[in-house]
Amino acid sequence: MAIQTEIIGLPPRSRSRLAALRFGDFPLIPVLILGCIALVAIFANLLAPHNPEIGSLAARFKPPFWQTGGSTKYLLGTDQLGRDVLSRLIFGARVSMIVGFTAVIFAGVIGTTLGIISGYLGGWVDQVIMRLTDSWLALPGLTFAIFLAAIVGPSMWNIVIILAVTYWTRYARVIRGEVLSLKEREFVRLAIVAGCSKWTIMQRHILPNVINSAIVLGTLMLGVVIITEATLSFLGIGVPPPQAAWGLMLSDGKQSLMVGRWWLSVLPGCCIMLMVLSANILGDWLRVKLDPQLRQL
Amino acid sequence: MSSSIPSSVSYEPTGQRLPVKTGPLLELENLSTHYVSSGGTRVVRAVDQVSLRINAGETLGIVGESGSGKSTLALTILRVLPPAARIVEGRMLFDGEDLVQKSDAEMRHIRGKRIAMILQDPMASLNPLFTIGDQVAEPIRVHEGAGRATAWQRARDLLKSVRIPSPETRVTQYPHEMSGGMRQRIVGAIGISCEPRLLIADEPTTSLDLTIQAQYLNLLRELQRAHGLALIFITHNLGIVAKMCDQLAVMYAGRVVESGPVSRIFNAPVHPYTEALLNSIPRMGDSAQRLTAIEGQPPDLAALPRGCAFAPRCDRVFDRCRVEAPPEFAPAGRRTARCWLAAADSTPSDMLVQSGTA
DSSP: OOHHHHHHTTTOOOHHHHHHSSSSOOOHHHHHHHHOOOOOHHTTHHOOSOOOSSSOOTTTTOOOOSSSSSTTSSSSBOOOOBBBBBHHHHHHHHHHHHHHHHHHHHHHHHEEEEEHHHHOOEEEEEHHHHHHHHHHHHOOHHHHHHHHHHHOOSSSHHHHHHHHHHHHHHHHHHHHHHHHHTSSSHHHHHHTTTOOHHHHIIIIIIEEEEEEHHHHHHHHHHHHHHHHHHHHTTTTTSSSSTSSSHHHHHHHHHHHEEEEEEEEHHHHHHHHHHHHHHHHHHHHHHHHOOOHHHHTT | OOOOOTTTOOOOOOOGSSSSSSSSSSSEEEEEEEEETTOOOOOOEEEEEEEEEETTEEEEEEEEOOOOOHHHHHHHTTTOOOOOOOEEEEEETTHHHHHHHGHHHHHHHBBBTTTTEOOOOOGGOSSTTHHHHHHHHHHHHHHHHHOOHHHHHHHHHHHHHHHHHHHHHHTTGGGGGOOOOHHHHHHHEEEEEHHOSEEEEEEETTSSHHHHHHHHHHHHHHHHHEEEEEEEEESSOOHHHHHHHEEEEEETTTEEEEEEEEHHHHSSSSSSSHHHHHHSSSSTOOOOSSOOOOOOOOTTTTTSSSSSSTTTGTTTOOOHOOOOOOEEEEEEETTTSSSSSGTTOOOHHHHHHHHHHH
């Protein structure tokens, strides 16, 4: 049999898991971008040329250096309070990274767990969890977030919690649907007739098969979460103002976009876009690499 | 293929070396499983008053059309029925213990360990995300609490015993890297991994081509012999029954209409349904004739006729068949038949069981 597989021309396969992750199609640019953002976030204090929270009113609305009126002192210009945009972007990376990733991970853990339990156990457990999810979805998400923010008060970590409890429902829905089809698969039945307990099956057979969807959903949710963070900041209940956050900057810049001060909103917008896009591409690559059937192709 | 299991295999069967207990390994008594609709308005009698017995080391074939309750019977024995199904009456004595009375936790220790099952589509029975070794080792780890290294070593031995070449490398591969026949044998290896006493195979060869089928059946027989397994073989292929089985039970509309030793049933079927089934097998040499079919459709299990369920399709039907369902009669020689035609030369099987003629 071993000889036969050689004959039909399958490439000889390396046994090592690491080598199996072929690096030919590795999404280098997205990883570099995310890596840069992460590094910038970590070393923000060293990199930022100015204090991001204190500006000089004399230097309000300076354009980026290549435009007339710009100076190399403020490479990417200044905002309505004379704060350096570049420094704010650098510190904003920290907030966006923390808020984006932790909120997505928290929401993912809650949603995936409930989705698997709901889908696999079925019956009244499913009913309870799904009705909870339904009513959660029926709540206007933003209003709910405002309500929560009003209760717990604005701070970066509260935003993380608010976003997590607002967005877990999407995971729960998607994952439950996957589980419903998975549990009819023969290998789950075989596990049942082999005497595995429900928890063992959920852990060993269901979870690994839905984790790909959860990761892909997570990379998509990253964008939504960052935008919601921006909205909350815009409404004054997000990251509290002097602190720099991309979403906050985007909203702050909106008013002056009409009078040509594009750099105030376009630059943070680009940062958000780069981060979300990179995360999406990386997530897609991960999805392929985590699936042993696709890995070989 | 005809040689026995390689001697290097460390799988010393332990079960059949023990003195065989008197009495059958599994005895089903008057077992009924019904599907009840949520309102309780529709009751589907998927398995109805089934009494069967199987001894250690024996092969029991269960044949019948689709929807005759074969698979539900298998699921009933393992107590892995879908939520809508209920075991409404009867006993299942396995090694003298009634499986109907067992708690879920107790059943979990029996499933996979003492009674194993091979599913209808073994091709899809493997989890695509785990290596072969992980999956063959899983029941060993679950049931015997063996460590990873021990379980994997046994997985390698098991793969060898089901004739997977170079098991050392195969254990680290994934299901999609195997051919259909190999996956099938791997599922077989999972089935015997905890040395069960009873293996239920639910149409294990339907998804295989004929040459692989034959190989797989040979393998099953060898495993059975080497491990002293009792085998319940669910199929609709009478050719396989003739090749594989000692005992045969023919199911129709949820009931066992005829059971007994294969050779006797094949030579002299008592029930007209069995006879019709046997006549519908195409034979070499008479290609000129049309194949014989059984006219009509199987009955709706939720609305069975008052008399014998087969009466509307039976060509030897008489008045009594339409008004009264036949009980299980026992013609000579460990046989049973649910047919009034058998009434003349036999006694009802209840009497037979009590007099201990088995």
